[in-house]
Amino acid sequence: MAEELKPTGIYYCETADVYCSVKRKLKEAEDQKAELKEALEDMVEQFGYWSDGAGGFITGGLSALELAFRVLGWEEPHISKGHWCDEPGCKKRISCGTPTPDGYRSTCGDHAPRKEGNGDV
Numbered sequence: 001m002a003e004e005l006k007p008t009g010i011y012y013c014e015t016a017d018v019y020c021s022v023k024r025k026l027k028e029a030e031d032q033k034a035e036l037k038e039a040l041e042d043m044v045e046q047f048g049y050w051s052d053g054a055g056g057f058i059t060g061g062l063s064a065l066e067l068a069f070r071v072l073g074w075e076e077p078h079i080s081k082g083h084w085c086d087e088p089g090c091k092k093r094i095s096c097g098t099p100t101p102d103g104y105r106s107t108c109g110d111h112a113p114r115k116e117g118n119g120d121v
């Protein structure tokens with residue numbers, strides 16, 4: 001009896017097509033989920049409240065932000081050291097970026113480097 005010719009893969013058949021289709025759709029859904037999560041994080045970082053004491057984002061009791069925190073799996077407050085002022089010990093959110101002779105500083109308004117001679121302290 002002649003041996004049946006088989007393509008290279010075990011899954012070469014209709015089942016393989018379905019398997020590949022499902023796998024591709026799952027990958028697309030995972031990619032979309034990651035993109036949506038990133039967009040939600042960006043929105044919370046832009047519109048969420050900041051707690052200087054905690055050094056992180058809070059919901060302020062707003063239901064939309066509470067839902068966003070839940071979807072993101074964030075505790076409240078959501079501590080975010082990446083948003084902290086460069087000044088040691090300061091947990092205020094970065095609001096200023098200033099080039100200085102010692103390098104670029106990302107600080108809160110209170111610790112923003114001042115230009116000499118402009119009357120600021």
Ligand SMILES: [Zn+2]
Pocket residue numbers: 085086087090091092107108109110111
């Ligand atoms: Zn500061």
